[in-house]
Amino acid sequence: MTQTVQDGALENEAPGHDVLRLEGLHVSYKTAAGPVPAVRGVDLALPAGGRLGLAGESGCGKSTLAGAVLRLLPKSARVTGRILLDGEDVQTMTWGRLRAVRWAQASIVFQGAMHSLNPVRRVGDQIAEPILLHDKKVSRAAADRRVATLLDQVGLVAARAAAYPHELSGGQRQRVMIAMALACSPRLIVADEPTTALDVMIQAQILRLIGELVSEHGISLLMISHDLAVLAEHCDRLAVMYAGRIVEEGPADRVFADARHPYGRALADAFPRIGDAASRRGPRGLPGDPPDPAHLPEGCTFAPRCPITAEECLTAEPPLIAAGDGRTAACVRMDVLREGS
Numbered sequence: 001m002t003q004t005v006q007d008g009a010l011e012n013e014a015p016g017h018d019v020l021r022l023e024g025l026h027v028s029y030k031t032a033a034g035p036v037p038a039v040r041g042v043d044l045a046l047p048a049g050g051r052l053g054l055a056g057e058s059g060c061g062k063s064t065l066a067g068a069v070l071r072l073l074p075k076s077a078r079v080t081g082r083i084l085l086d087g088e089d090v091q092t093m094t095w096g097r098l099r100a101v102r103w104a105q106a107s108i109v110f111q112g113a114m115h116s117l118n119p120v121r122r123v124g125d126q127i128a129e130p131i132l133l134h135d136k137k138v139s140r141a142a143a144d145r146r147v148a149t150l151l152d153q154v155g156l157v158a159a160r161a162a163a164y165p166h167e168l169s170g171g172q173r174q175r176v177m178i179a180m181a182l183a184c185s186p187r188l189i190v191a192d193e194p195t196t197a198l199d200v201m202i203q204a205q206i207l208r209l210i211g212e213l214v215s216e217h218g219i220s221l222l223m224i225s226h227d228l229a230v231l232a233e234h235c236d237r238l239a240v241m242y243a244g245r246i247v248e249e250g251p252a253d254r255v256f257a258d259a260r261h262p263y264g265r266a267l268a269d270a271f272p273r274i275g276d277a278a279s280r281r282g283p284r285g286l287p288g289d290p291p292d293p294a295h296l297p298e299g300c301t302f303a304p305r306c307p308i309t310a311e312e313c314l315t316a317e318p319p320l321i322a323a324g325d326g327r328t329a330a331c332v333r334m335d336v337l338r339e340g341s
C-alpha cells in the first residue's frame with residue numbers, strides 16, 4: 001500500500017465486516033504515451049448501512065475507482081490491490097460470479113442516464129432485466145409487478161414502464177436508473193455523479209430520493225461528486241480525492257466544516273453553504289488545475305496550488321495520517337492550516 005493509515009479506521013476494523021473495502025487500490029491506464037496512473041494506493045472502508053461520499057475535481061480518479069468496484073473498466077486499465085465486496089475479492093471472481101454479484105450485491109448509478117439506458121427498449125423491460133436474470137424462478141408477471149413497485153418507490157407511475165427513454169425527462173430517466181439499481185435489493189449502491197446532467201431543483205430531488213431509499217432499505221452508499229456540500233448533506237463520511245489519492249477522510253460534518261487538508265478546505269469553500277448569512281463564505285474558485293496524472297509533480301501533488309506550501313512539501317508525497325476527530329489527512333502542514341482557520 002502506498003498510503004499509510006496511522007491510527008486510521010482501517011487498522012482497527014475486522015476485515016470482512018465492510019460491505020465495500022478497498023485495500024491499496026491502484027489503477028493505471030495503458031496509453032500510447034505511456035501509463036496513466038488514475039488511482040494511486042487507495043484504502044477505503046464502507047460499513048453496512050454507511051454512506052460514504054467521495055469528492056474531487058474532474059480527472060482525480062473518482063469514476064475509475066467506481067468502475068473498478070464492479071470490474072467495469074476498459075481493458076487498458078491495470079488494477080492492483082484488493083477490492084472486497086462483503087469480504088469477497090472482486091479481482092479474483094470468475095465471470096459467472098461477477099455476473100451474479102452485479103445488480104444483486106452491488107449496483108452503480110452512472111451520470112447521464114441517457115447513455116446507460118438502451119434507447120430502443122421500454123424502460124420497464126430494462127428494469128425487469130436484472131430481476132429476471134438473477135432469479136430464474138421469477139415469472140414475467142411477477143417481474144412486472146416488481147417493476148411497478150420500484151417505479152412507485154422512485155416516484156413514477158407504473159404506466160411509465162411502457163415508455164422509451166427519450167419519452168422521459170432527464171430526472172425521470174435518472175429515477176429509472178435508480179429503480180434498476182434497487183431492482184435486486186443490493187447491499188451497495190455506487191452513485192457516480194448521479195445528477196450532473198440535471199437542473200439544480202431536480203438534482204436536489206434525486207439526491208434526496210437516493211438518500212431516502214438507501215436508508216429505508218439499509219443499503220450502503222458510495223456517492224461520488226465534485227460537490228463536497230452535496231456529499232456532506234447526504235453522507236456520514238467523506239473522502240476527498242486528489243490526483244488519484246485520498247488526501248482526507250473522516251466524518252462528513254467535520255471534514256466539510258473544518259477540513260484538515262488544504263485541498264479539502266478549498267473544495268468546501270468552493271460552494272456556498274446552506275444557511276450562510278449573506279455569503280460570509282461565498283463560492284471561491286480554486287486557482288490552477290489538477291496535475292496531469294501522467295506527469296505528477298515531485299512531493300505533494302497539491303503543492304503547486306496550495307496556499308500553505310513550504311519546502312518540506314516538495315520532497316515526498318505526504319502519507320495519510322491521523323488528524324483528530326476520527327479523521328485522516330495527507331498534509332504535513334495541517335497544523336498551519338488549523339492555526340489560520
Ligand SMILES: Nc1ncnc2c1ncn2[C@@H]1O[C@H](COP(=O)(O)OP(=O)(O)OP(=O)(O)O)[C@@H](O)[C@H]1O
Pocket residue numbers: 029030031036037038056057058059060061062063064065074076293
Ligand atoms: N480509458 C482511459 N484511458 C486513459 N486514461 C484514462 C481513461 N479513463 C480515464 N483516464 C484518465 O484517468 C484519470 C482519472 O479519470 P476519471 O474519469 O476516473 O476521473 P474523475 O474524477 O471521475 O473525472 P470526471 O469527474 O471528469 O469523470 C484522468 O486523467 C483521465 O484522463
